[in-house]
Amino acid sequence: MTVTSVHKDPEALTMTVHASFGAPIERVWQLWDDPRQLERWWGPPVYPATVAHHELRAGGTMSYFMTGPQGDQPHGWWRVLEVDAPKRLVFLNGFGDANGEPDPAMPTMTFRVELSAGTDGATSMTVEIEFPSLEAMTQVMSMGMEEGFTLAMSQIDAMLEEGATH
Amino acid sequence: MAGVSLSTSLHWFAHDRRPDPSTHYVEHLLTQAKDQGRSVTADGHFTCNVNPNSLTYNHMVVDIRETNGADQVFHALADGTRRDIVRRTLECEHSVSALADLYPMSFAAVQKHVAVLERAQLVSKRPHGREQLVRANVHTIREAFELLERLEALWRGRIDRMDEILQHDQEKGGTP
Numbered sequence: 001m002t003v004t005s006v007h008k009d010p011e012a013l014t015m016t017v018h019a020s021f022g023a024p025i026e027r028v029w030q031l032w033d034d035p036r037q038l039e040r041w042w043g044p045p046v047y048p049a050t051v052a053h054h055e056l057r058a059g060g061t062m063s064y065f066m067t068g069p070q071g072d073q074p075h076g077w078w079r080v081l082e083v084d085a086p087k088r089l090v091f092l093n094g095f096g097d098a099n100g101e102p103d104p105a106m107p108t109m110t111f112r113v114e115l116s117a118g119t120d121g122a123t124s125m126t127v128e129i130e131f132p133s134l135e136a137m138t139q140v141m142s143m144g145m146e147e148g149f150t151l152a153m154s155q156i157d158a159m160l161e162e163g164a165t166h
Numbered sequence: 167m168a169g170v171s172l173s174t175s176l177h178w179f180a181h182d183r184r185p186d187p188s189t190h191y192v193e194h195l196l197t198q199a200k201d202q203g204r205s206v207t208a209d210g211h212f213t214c215n216v217n218p219n220s221l222t223y224n225h226m227v228v229d230i231r232e233t234n235g236a237d238q239v240f241h242a243l244a245d246g247t248r249r250d251i252v253r254r255t256l257e258c259e260h261s262v263s264a265l266a267d268l269y270p271m272s273f274a275a276v277q278k279h280v281a282v283l284e285r286a287q288l289v290s291k292r293p294h295g296r297e298q299l300v301r302a303n304v305h306t307i308r309e310a311f312e313l314l315e316r317l318e319a320l321w322r323g324r325i326d327r328m329d330e331i332l333q334h335d336q337e338k339g340g341t342p
Contacts, residue, residue, distance in 0.1 A: 004322065004325050006318045006321060006322065008317070008318065015317055015318070015321070017321045017325065019325045019328075019329075021328065021329060021332055022332070023332040023335070027332065027335070028328075028332070031328050031331060031332075037331060040327065040331055041324050041327035041328045041330075041331060042324065044320070044323055127321070129317075137240070140317070
């Protein structure tokens with residue numbers, strides 16, 4: 001059973017996502033490590049991601065863009081701080097300008113990804129996203145809407161309902 | 167591995183009353199109020215049994231996503247006493263002095279907390295005799311939650327897509 005919980009803490013400026021997958025830890029790590037797999041889940045269906053550069057080592061960078069329904073292409077980047085395959089990945093995630101260069105006017109978030117192998121061949125994953133400020137948290141969330149990240153509220157309710165029946 | 171079961175923790179909003187994880191907290195309170203025979207006015211406020219003559223005031227509904235009010239809202243909610251004031255005044259109107267009796271702080275200190283909430287449009291005040299009655303603005307609270315839910319929705323979508331990729335492996339009979 002996949003159990004996901006999301007914990008939002010505006011005081012600590014973090015959002016923490018817990019998930020469990022029915023696949024070995026090495027397999028789940030590939031979702032982050034393989035750019036072709038990463039681009040299949042990073043962007044929402046209406047904003048598919050294209051990973052242009054992907055270097056998953058400490059000090060390495062990743063750059064990507066997403067393509068929206070109107071042809072708009074928001075850019076983003078990672079700067080990798082720590083890698084301990086297949087267990088831990090820490091990186092900064094920011095937004096890029098039209099040329100894909102890091103945009104200093106936009107907020108940068110810190111991502112901490114932890115994977116751990118369960119006894120039954122399952123893998124649990126924790127992603128902690130830390131915002132530098134409340135303003136940044138709000139800015140990112142309002143940008144998220146512009147980039148088509150919004151799921152309809154009814155979809156969320158349906159998912160929550162589904163969760164309640166398990 | 168079909169389907170993802172989900173639970174949401176909104177503990178920061180109400181430490182002492184964990185919301186039912188399957189419902190939105192505001193919806194939960196609205197239902198609770200109706201069950202307890204309190205009436206909900208057209209603009210989403212509760213009138214309390216203790217004050218049946220309470221008038222309904224029209225409040226401008228502000229979409230905080232379209233203003234710079236979101237920061238103000240989260241700042242206002244990032245304090246335990248203020249969250250408690252919101253929770254209590256969401257259930258029913260309280261006078262400032264009634265609120266002041268609830269906390270180990272001065273009337274002036276509680277009044278300041280109410281003022282912070284009022285600036286963020288999380289509560290509104292209305293005169294009632296010599297008193298000021300405070301009530302929560304359901305609309306603003308709902309907006310604040312929707313803002314946080316957007317980020318959550320992004321990640322729920324990502325987890326779903328990760329799970330789909332992994333399931334696709336199994337259908338093909340092995341990992342690549």
